[in-house]
Amino acid sequence: MAAEQNTQVKSADRVLDLFELLSRSSRGVSHSNIADRLGIPKSSLTPLLRNMVLRGYVILGADGRSYQLGPQLLKLVRIGRIASDLAKEATSFLQQATREIGETSAFNQLHDDQQEVVATVTGRHRLTTHMKVGEVAPLYATSGGKAMLALMPEDYRNDYYKRVQLEASTESTIVRRAALEKQLEEVRKTGVAYSFEEWTSGIVGVGVAVAGPDDFPIGSINFAIPAARYNEELGKNAARALKRCAADMGRLFDDFGGGFAKRSD
Template identity: 45%
Template sequence: MGTENLLAVKSADRVFDLFELLAPRREGLSHTAIADALGIPKSSLTQLLKTAIRRGYVGYDPDTKHYRLGARFGAIAGPASLIRDLIAQADTVLQEITAVTRESSALNILRDDAAEVVAAVNSPQRLVSHMRLGDLAPLYATSGGKVILAHMREHELKAYLGRVTLRPSTPRTITSVRELRSQLKDIRQEGIARSLEEYTPGIIGVATVVLSRQQTPLASINVAIPAVRYTKDLETVAISALRKAASKLEARAQL
């Protein structure tokens, strides 16, 4: 390993050592105490702390002159913690949706550029769309994926559309970025997305989004309805159940 690489690794080690040192110390530590504990020159520590403070990973209390972990850690860990809470609460709300609609329902989260099923309740009827834990599907072709896309920040959506090819899963899959953007605009206004046999032939999906306090998408909830059973009346029932479920999960997520 070259000298430059060794220095880079050493610098990275110091950053992680700093975070691990401060993590259990809610009251923080002084500059001298940190330098002594890490065994690094005070001048080097000063530069490290300046960078960490600027990025929000370390906070400084001018009264005590102590350094502690910054708010940035909470911002990073928060969404993951919220999603774990949503998954833990999902079974109850999905059971309620399926009881009302008699159709399969699922909670989906963003996994790279796909929607992943993280909780599901299957329909009690003989003709059923099975949604299995861990299933991945294209965001642009599914109701649960499209409603997440519709609530992304513009720069996130633009980046997604720039790297993803809209490949057809069925003859009804949207393969035009312009058409998809137009649909996403309508979805954002209504708060409801539909997939009309765009991912699985014979299956119609209806979904809504679960938003964070900052109005960013945490997850989506969808109902999968065999096309032979789909009616506007059933869709109305499904949308009502989905919105109630999303409100319950959002209330939990924003506590």
């Protein structure tokens, strides 16, 4: 087991060493030069470079012999910066949404297999819901979590279901995968997810996902509304406000080469 772990660490070090080396050369580095400078046998370097090229993390230079950093790696860096900026700027967007609807709003991001509240604004009503920064909740039981799940690729969701047990938090929690998938299909059509007292009794959630440049959810925004006040008209108004908020947040992507908020008008 120790030998296997050492091999895995060595392979990871080689990939990181390769990225660092290529980042210091704007004109690319040849196969032989990479092998010499990193001390990697050419027989091991060849398949490593082949895999990196296939996945877009490394590209061949114009001369066909040198290697450079690829667009996939740069895209990951860009997405990371977008996610960080959204978390910092979210409060101002949420304030506008809450002023419009009067309900408590939140911006959530993925935290392992859950959603985490990273920004929140409390509603103006006497009877209101309070969400706290740092709170985590299951994706399958919350409106913001469902909005993100709906955007994820099918293979990602399949892996998610293997890792996560759908457990009831309330009498209304959806605990059958087929029923949840049917709901997620509707979310993909409308752009809006709902949680009718599925995570917290007495609370209705309305959520919209915010997608990154590769369409993968970079977060979600949601309202948490007391069930005693919720009605169809309020739900529709909340959905429209969230879509506008998501569109406004999506404009932050322009500074990083494009991006958009996933929405349905």
